[in-house]
Amino acid sequence: MVGTQFYKRCVEVDRNVTDAEVLVVSLVDHPQGVMNVYSTSAFAKSQLMPLLPEFLEINPDLKISLELSDRPIDLVEDQIDVAIRFTEQVNDISVVAHKLATNQRVFCASPAYIEAHGMPQSPAELSQHNCLRLSTLDAFNTWDLGDSDHKRIQLINGNFEINSTDGLYHAALSGLGIARLSTYLVNNAVREGKLVYVLPDHIEDDSSILAIFSNKKNLSPNVRAFVDFLARKFGPTPPWEKV
Numbered sequence: 110m111v112g113t114q115f116y117k118r119c120v121e122v123d124r125n126v127t128d129a130e131v132l133v134v135s136l137v138d139h140p141q142g143v144m145n146v147y148s149t150s151a152f153a154k155s156q157l158m159p160l161l162p163e164f165l166e167i168n169p170d171l172k173i174s175l176e177l178s179d180r181p182i183d184l185v186e187d188q189i190d191v192a193i194r195f196t197e198q199v200n201d202i203s204v205v206a207h208k209l210a211t212n213q214r215v216f217c218a219s220p221a222y223i224e225a226h227g228m229p230q231s232p233a234e235l236s237q238h239n240c241l242r243l244s245t246l247d248a249f250n251t252w253d254l255g256d257s258d259h260k261r262i263q264l265i266n267g268n269f270e271i272n273s274t275d276g277l278y279h280a281a282l283s284g285l286g287i288a289r290l291s292t293y294l295v296n297n298a299v300r301e302g303k304l305v306y307v308l309p310d311h312i313e314d315d316s317s318i319l320a321i322f323s324n325k326k327n328l329s330p331n332v333r334a335f336v337d338f339l340a341r342k343f344g345p346t347p348p349w350e351k352v
Contacts, residue, residue: 138330139168139170139330140168140170140171140330140331140334140335141168141170141171141330141331142170142171142172142331143171143172143173143174144171144172144173144174144190144191144331144332144335145174145176145188145189145190145191146173146174146175146176146189146190146191146192146193146335147175147176147178147182147187147189147191147192147193148175148176148177148192148193149177149178149179149193149194149195149273149274149275150177150178150179150273150274150275151273151274151275151278151291151294152193152291152293152294152318153175153177153193154177154275155293155294156293156343156349157175157193157339158175160338160339160342161173164334164335164338167334167338168334171331171334176189179245179246179272179273179274180245181198182194183201184201184204184321184322184323185323190322190329190331190332191320191321191322191332191335191336192320192321192322193209193318193319193320193321193339194206194319194321195212195316195317195318195319196212196315196316196317196319197246197248197249197316198246199319199321203323203324204321204322204323204324205321205322205323205324206319206320206321207319207320207321207322207336207340208317208318208319209317209318209319209320209339209340209343209344209347210293210317210318210343210344210347211314211316211317211318211347212291212293212314212316212317212318213291213292213312213313213314213350214289214290214291214292214312214313214314214316215289215290215291215292215295215306215309215311215312215313216252216287216288216289216306216307216308216311217281217287217288217290217295217298217299217304217305217306217307218281218284218286218287218288218304218305218307219281219282219283219284219303219304219305220302220303220304220305221284222239222281222284222285222286222287223305223307225284226238226239228305228307229287229307229308231308232254232263232308232311235252235254235263235265235287235308236263236266238267238286238287239267239268239269239285239286239287240252240265240266240267240286240287240288241267241269241270241271241277241280241281241285241286241287241288242265242266242267242269242270242271243270243271243272243273243274243277244270244271244272245272245273249289250264250265251263251264251265252264252265252289253311253313253315254308254311267286268286269285269286274290274291274294275294277290278290278294278295278298281295281304282298282303282304287307289313292349292350293318293347293349296349296350297349318343320335320336320339320340322336
């Protein structure tokens with residue numbers, strides 16, 4: 110009997126808290142207060158932060174607290190309002206994911222590295238090269254080097270690894286080896302001659318850039334405005350893919 114009453118009381122409390130959250134959201138008619146945003150360092154530095162001045166000018170009553178890291182997250186536990194993540198980083202089925210753009214990945218290296226070690230002519234030749242690894246995600250170091258009809262998975266090896274894709278990018282620029290990186294990060298460097306594509310016919314496009322947030326019935330005006338703004342800026346063709 111005591112257990113049943115306790116359970117009923119817990120359900121009631123939970124319902125009251127939910128109703129209170131819905132009420133608060135309904136009373137806020139425009140973005141305001143502080144919004145906690147989380148993003149990987151590479152994407153934030155190259156794509157997100159250049160857009161923030163415009164977004165904050167449109168929403169003058171809003172403040173953004175931005176955390177940069179590639180570590181795994183829990184939206185609720187870490188008190189994150191919205192996060193920018195990639196498909197392979199999202200394991201929680203309870204979150205809402207809004208696709209912002211396709212995340213194409215390519216293989217690249219500096220001209221100095223290619224001059225010193227030669228340009229690979231086939232996927233098999235990568236085993237003779239120094240391939241740069243991401244230390245925080247083992248799956249990232251298994252490269253898909255097949256074609257549209259057949260997958261060819263290859264676990265790459267090299268003498269250097271680092272804990273962020275931003276670090277991998279700068280390692281490639283420094284001539285340490287060949288890296289697999291997103292086009293949002295490397296396209297400008299390729300156009301400027303700082304990097305060159307390796308095996309340019311092998312492009313991975315099975316990942317997406319996502320805005321994720323908690324699965325709530327009433328989305329806050331802050332998150333709604335932010336996600337809608339990014340969707341307009343990155344779609345249908347993201348700016349880094351435009352010539």
